[in-house]
Structure formats: C-alpha cells, structure tokens
Amino acid sequence: MVRRIGISGNYAVAYAVKMADVDMIAAYPITPQTTIVEKLSEFVANGELDASYMNVESEHSAISACVGASLTGARVFTATSSQGLALMHEILFMASALRTPIVMANVNRALSAPLNIWNDHSDAMAQRDAGWIQLWVRSAQEAFDATVESFKIAEETRLPVMVNMDGFIVSHMYEPVELPDEEEIRKFIPSRPLENRVSTKRAHAVGVVGPPEYYYEMKYQAIDAIEESRPKIKEIDNDFNSRFGKSYSEIDTYGIEEADAALILMGSIFGSAKEVANALRRDGKNVGVISLRVFRPFPVQELRRAIEGIRAVGVVDRATSPGGSGNPLYNEVATALYDMPERPVIQGFVAGLGGRDIREDDFRLMYDATQKAAREGAGRCIYVGLRE
Amino acid sequence: MLEIRWHGRGGQGAVTAAEILATSAIKEGKYAQAFAAFGPERRGAPVQAFTRISDKEILTRCQIYEPDIIVVLDKNLCTMEGVGDGLKDGGAVVLNTDGKAEDYLYVFKKAGKVATVDATEIALKELGTPITNTAILGALVRVTGIVSLETLEEIIKQRFRQHAEKNISAVRRAFQETALLETGERR
Amino acid sequence: MKCVKTTLKGWREIPEGGAITEPGSSVNFDVTAWRTSSPVIDQEKCTKCGMCFLYCPDSAIEIDETGNYRVNISYCKGCGICAKGCAPKAITMVKEGH
Numbered sequence: 001m002v003r004r005i006g007i008s009g010n011y012a013v014a015y016a017v018k019m020a021d022v023d024m025i026a027a028y029p030i031t032p033q034t035t036i037v038e039k040l041s042e043f044v045a046n047g048e049l050d051a052s053y054m055n056v057e058s059e060h061s062a063i064s065a066c067v068g069a070s071l072t073g074a075r076v077f078t079a080t081s082s083q084g085l086a087l088m089h090e091i092l093f094m095a096s097a098l099r100t101p102i103v104m105a106n107v108n109r110a111l112s113a114p115l116n117i118w119n120d121h122s123d124a125m126a127q128r129d130a131g132w133i134q135l136w137v138r139s140a141q142e143a144f145d146a147t148v149e150s151f152k153i154a155e156e157t158r159l160p161v162m163v164n165m166d167g168f169i170v171s172h173m174y175e176p177v178e179l180p181d182e183e184e185i186r187k188f189i190p191s192r193p194l195e196n197r198v199s200t201k202r203a204h205a206v207g208v209v210g211p212p213e214y215y216y217e218m219k220y221q222a223i224d225a226i227e228e229s230r231p232k233i234k235e236i237d238n239d240f241n242s243r244f245g246k247s248y249s250e251i252d253t254y255g256i257e258e259a260d261a262a263l264i265l266m267g268s269i270f271g272s273a274k275e276v277a278n279a280l281r282r283d284g285k286n287v288g289v290i291s292l293r294v295f296r297p298f299p300v301q302e303l304r305r306a307i308e309g310i311r312a313v314g315v316v317d318r319a320t321s322p323g324g325s326g327n328p329l330y331n332e333v334a335t336a337l338y339d340m341p342e343r344p345v346i347q348g349f350v351a352g353l354g355g356r357d358i359r360e361d362d363f364r365l366m367y368d369a370t371q372k373a374a375r376e377g378a379g380r381c382i383y384v385g386l387r388e
Numbered sequence: 389m390l391e392i393r394w395h396g397r398g399g400q401g402a403v404t405a406a407e408i409l410a411t412s413a414i415k416e417g418k419y420a421q422a423f424a425a426f427g428p429e430r431r432g433a434p435v436q437a438f439t440r441i442s443d444k445e446i447l448t449r450c451q452i453y454e455p456d457i458i459v460v461l462d463k464n465l466c467t468m469e470g471v472g473d474g475l476k477d478g479g480a481v482v483l484n485t486d487g488k489a490e491d492y493l494y495v496f497k498k499a500g501k502v503a504t505v506d507a508t509e510i511a512l513k514e515l516g517t518p519i520t521n522t523a524i525l526g527a528l529v530r531v532t533g534i535v536s537l538e539t540l541e542e543i544i545k546q547r548f549r550q551h552a553e554k555n556i557s558a559v560r561r562a563f564q565e566t567a568l569l570e571t572g573e574r575r
Numbered sequence: 576m577k578c579v580k581t582t583l584k585g586w587r588e589i590p591e592g593g594a595i596t597e598p599g600s601s602v603n604f605d606v607t608a609w610r611t612s613s614p615v616i617d618q619e620k621c622t623k624c625g626m627c628f629l630y631c632p633d634s635a636i637e638i639d640e641t642g643n644y645r646v647n648i649s650y651c652k653g654c655g656i657c658a659k660g661c662a663p664k665a666i667t668m669v670k671e672g673h
Contacts (some may be wrong), residue, residue, distance in 0.1 A: 006407075006414035006422075099592040118426070158591065169449050174407045174422040176414045196591055203598030210593055217586035218593040224586070271447035357451045 096131030118355020401521030526562030
C-alpha cells in the first residue's frame with residue numbers, strides 16, 4: 001500500500017536507500033553534509049536497515065570506502081554536497097573507470113569562496129566529466145523515485161550514478177511524498193551478487209596500472225558504458241512505471257508545442273518556470289519550458305526533437321564556467337543543436353547563484369529576453385538579478 | 389493557495405512550526421510545502437520560514453513575497469524592517485505578544501485580522517522553555533482553521549514523541565487564549 | 576632466451592574495469608633481457624637462511640626438492656639485492672656472457 005506523507009527531499013532519499021536494502025553506507029557527517037545520512041544512521045541504529053554504516057574522516061574517504069565496498073559486490077550509498085563533492089573529485093573518476101555501481105545523492109550547493117551553503121549547480125557541473133550518470137530531480141517525490149531507479153541503473157550499467165537535488169529548495173523542503181511498500185521496492189531491485197568482483201575465494205586484481213598501451217582502451221570501456229546506458233535508463237524507467245505508476249523521461253517539456261521561445265533548465269526551478277509560463281500564455285505569449293532530468297548521458301536526440309519549430313531557446317545556468325565560451329548547460333545545449341539544419345537562436349542566462357532566489361519576475365525577464373532573441377538574435381549571456 | 393510567512397528567532401522553532409503545519413495539511417490530503425530561508429543557524433538570529441497549502445499540486449518553489457498570513461513568534465521582531473512586507477490586503481497576522489493587537493497595526497497596515505497570544509508565557513508555563521512554536525500553531529489554527537486541531541496534535545505526537553504531551557497542552561492553551569482583532573480591511 | 580611479444584587486446588577484450596581476473600599472470604613475464612649480470616649461488620657457503628628468497632623483488636629465487644636455493648633465471652633482472660643481502664657471501668653477481 002502506498003503511504004502519502006509529508007517529508008523533506010533529504011528524508012525521501014533516505015527512505016529510498018533504506019528500501020533499496022543497501023549493504024554499506026560511508027559518509028562524512030559534518031557540513032555540508034545533510035540529514036540524508038543522519039536519517040540513515042538512525043535507520044541502521046534502530047535496526048530498521050541491516051547495513052554497515054561507516055563514519056569516515058572526509059568525503060574523499062567516504063567515496064574511497066564506497067569504491068572498495070562496491071568492488072566486493074556490496075550495494076553501497078553515500079551522500080554529499082558542494083565542497084564535499086569537490087573533495088571526492090579524483091576518486092569519482094576511479095569509481096566510473098573501475099565500474100563500481102555506487103549511488104550517491106548530491107545536494108547541489110555553491111562552491112566557496114565566499115563561503116556559502118546555499119543552492120546552485122557549481123558542485124555537480126565541476127564533476128561533469130567524471131564518467132558518472134547524472135540525474136537531476138525536481139521534487140522530493142522525484143528524489144525518492146530517482147534514488148530507487150539509480151540502484152538498478154547503476155548495477156545494470158555498472159556505472160556510478162549521482163542523484164542531484166537542489167539544496168534547501170528540494171533537500172530541506174517538506175512536501176507530500178508517496179512511498180510504496182518496501183517489499184515492492186525490493187522486488188524491483190533485488191539484491192543480487194555482481195559477477196567479476198573481488199572476493200576471498202578467487203584471485204582478482206583491480207586498480208592496476210594502465211600503461212599507454214592499455215589506458216586508452218580501459219578508459220573507452222567506461223565511455224562506451226555511459227553511451228550504452230541510454231536505452232537502459234529508459235527500460236528501467238518503463239519497468240518502474242509499470243510497477244509504481246510514475247514515469248520520468250530524459251527531458252520534460254511544458255507548453256512547447258506552439259511555443260516560439262522556450263527556456264531550457266535543470267532542477268527544481270522547473271515548477272516555478274511552468275507557473276510563470278502559464279501566466280504568460282494567458283497573456284498570449286507563446287512560451288514553453290524544457291527541463292532535463294538526465295544530464296549525463298546528455299539527451300541530445302530527445303532535446304533536438306523537443307525544440308523542433310522553436311525559434312529561440314534560453315538556457316538557464318545555475319553554474320558558471322569563467323572565461324569559457326558559455327556556461328556548462330549552455331555549452332551542452334549549443335553543441336547538441338549545432339548541426340541541426342534549422343536550429344534555434346540560443347540565449348544564455350545565469351541565475352540563482354549561491355542560493356539567490358529566482359523570482360517570478362526573473363522568469364518573466366528570461367522569457368521576454370528569449371522572445372526578443374527570436375526576433376533580433378541572441379545577445380551576450382544575461383546575469384539575471386545581478387546588482388550593478 | 390494559501391501562503392504563510394513565519395518570522396522567528398533561531399531556537400524558537402519557526403522552521404519546525406512551518407513543517408508541522410505543512411505535514412498536517414498533507415495528512416489531511418492537501419498539497420503543501422514548508423521551507424526556510426536558512427541563514428547560518430545561530431540561536432537568537434532572525435529566521436524566516438514559509439508554508440504553502442493548496443488543494444492542487446503546487447508548482448512554484450520561489451520564496452513567498454506576498455503572504456496571506458504572517459506569523460510572528462517574537463513581538464520584538466516587529467520593530468525590524470520587512471516583517472510586515474507584502475502582506476496581502478486583508479491578510480491575517482498571528483502575533484506572539486503580551487500586548488494589544490492595536491499596538492502593532494502600524495507594522496501590518498493592510499491586515500484584516502490580527503490575532504494575539506502570549507505564547508512566551510504559555511511556553512514557559514507548559515514547556516519550561518521559551519520555545520513558542522507550538523503555542524503559536526494553536527493560535528494560527530484557531531483564527532484560520534487551516535487544519536484541524538486533531539491533525540495538528542497527531543503530527544506533534546509523531547514529531548516530538550516524549551515531549552508531545554507538553555506541546556499539545558501549549559497548543560490547546562494558545563487555542564483558548566488567542567484574542568482576535570478584526571480591522572475591517574477586506575480581502 | 577624467450578623473445579617477449581604481447582598481442583595487445585582491444586577494449587572489448589579487456590576485462591571490465593581493467594581487472595586482472597586470473598592469478599599468477601606475472602609467470603608469463605620473462606625479464607631475461609633486462610639483466611647485465613646474474614647471481615650464482617655457492618652451495619658450499621650457503622647456510623640456507625633464506626634471506627635471498629625474501630629479498631628478491633621478483634621472486635626469482637626458488638627452493639628445489641633438495642632444499643637448496645636456486646635462481647629461476649627467467650625472472651631475474653640482475654638487480655643484485657640477493658647478493659647484497661647474503662650474510663655468508665654465498666652469492667656472486669656474474670656478468671652476462673661470462
């Protein structure tokens with residue numbers, strides 16, 4: 001039976017991890033850590049979850065412990081945020097290349113300096129090339145569902161998965177979440193031993209040297225795996241949908257059918273952007289919005305299909321790439337659309353850095369600027385809400 | 389959709405109150421959000437929290453700038469800039485004070501209703517500590533009827549466990565002792 | 576002396592994550608060509624203390640059926656650590672080809 005309760009995004013993830021029956025959790029418990037692992041330690045302490053909980057001395061150790069445990073075939077989880085994710089950086093690449101199916105919740109927050117614990121996407125964007133599958137959720141319900149799906153995606157692709165959730169705006173917001181029965185979740189992701197793992201029974205060496213004759217081929221395996229994950233992510237979501245009645249595609253669109261201008265964005269601002277698009281459409285402005293749920297692998301084909309007929313898109317970045325030709329999401333979108341015979345004009349925006357609220361007026365400004373770009377061409381990136 | 393903005397000080401439980409109210413509304417089958425405008429958490433520092441309640445799914449996740457209701461957990465906050473900002477015409481104010489509602493109308497010029505309760509006194513008596521959030525929830529439910537007292541008490545039981553009884557007493561006393569001033573401003 | 580020639584595997588053939596899935600793969604690694612000199616053990620002087628066996632970085636020292644220490648010349652790269660570590664000075668490094 002489905003239970004509908006009011007919980008935060010953090011707790012939604014913790015419930016998903018508990019129901020996924022993980023074997024091992026490694027986490028560093030100090031800021032910028034969140035209540036995800038606090039709740040999980042409670043589950044373990046109360047005997048509600050039979051898992052080994054490792055309190056480690058840094059995020060670098062947390063992810064290292066997860067890689068080790070995962071190599072033995074254990075189902076593992078960790079959670080982090082901002083500076084914590086940055087500290088994990090070098091091990092993230094090992095996790096993907098060693099093909100460890102780790103699931104990690106990353107509560108998106110700004111990177112210092114100045115010191116800031118609020119939401120933006122700089123932390124995850126800085127790990128863009130680490131070879132992890134990246135999912136981006138928009139609500140506590142999605143945080144739960146994506147975390148459950150992630151264990152299956154990770155184990156079937158043998159790649160690590162990062163579930164990104166906006167700091168405070170989703171992580172600490174209380175809202176309704178429907179929780180299925182634990183038994184049903186466990187049927188969806190049965191715990192089964194992975195082949196080809198380190199054990200005391202069989203000789204098996206990992207983390208070996210890859211000299212120039214071999215590094216390239218070994219690296220390409222992980223590149224191929226993330227490409228091959230595209231159909232698997234779809235399949236797993238179909239299975240999830242047939243069991244739990246909730247479906248998530250790589251991209252979600254709103255009102256783009258007749259739109260001449262659309263915003264492209266990620267994370268929790270999708271709802272607010274829809275709300276404002278609604279109001280503008282009532283005033284006769286044909287605007288829509290596209291939200292990416294999957295950032296890695298980047299949904300190139302899905303995005304191209306979605307924007308057909310749209311004259312201008314506005315890409316909303318909540319992270320920057322100083323000195324770059326554009327900011328992270330803008331660059332991805334521009335590359336994905338570049339060789340279309342009829343591509344839209346692309347206007348870049350930066351908004352909501354370091355937890356700055358993106359207000360309804362800010363969305364209006366972005367829709368207006370994108371419509372203007374449709375008529376007059378795109379200008380330079382607009383830093384929305386920046387004081388002169 | 390009903391939008392509520394909470395003003396308190398670190399340690400008074402404004403964020404928890406926002407969450408309890410949202411959780412109660414969700415329990416009654418509604419859609420709700422509760423969130424905070426977190427600053428570095430320090431006891432005594434001003435804190436803002438927000439609750440949205442609706443019969444339909446809530447899309448927006450912006451902060452609340454034009455609330456229907458403002459709840460103030462500490463009368464001294466009324467002297468600070470911004471506490472009364474954006475209140476909708478005829479909106480409601482729920483205020484913890486030992487004074488009279490009339491004395492605060494200069495802050496909440498557009499208010500249609502101002503409810504007052506001495507939540508500090510109630511909290512000190514019932515809980516032995518000036519954590520005013522549960523008392524103010526009693527007052528809020530009294531004047532707005534957003535959720536039922538029963539649901540509120542049930543959620544408080546789940547949340548506070550061994551401290552639930554004292555807090556429920558605080559809710560009930562505040563529910564009884566709330567004074568209401570209707571200003572004649574209309575919504 | 577064996578000539579070491581490996582066929583390099585393609586990315587599909589390499590075990591997932593670059594793992595080595597079979598034990599003892601170093602047995603196939605002949606380092607004969609690396610040596611300029613090789614150890615010769617004087618069995619008269621040898622006290623069978625086993626230091627050469629412990630110190631050899633490539634496990635090229637073996638113990639035969641009679642309990643004598645022998646050098647498996649395929650795995651000896653001629654580093655001389657065994658000779659340095661031999662207390663009774665039973666091991667001499669002899670230049671290759673002499």
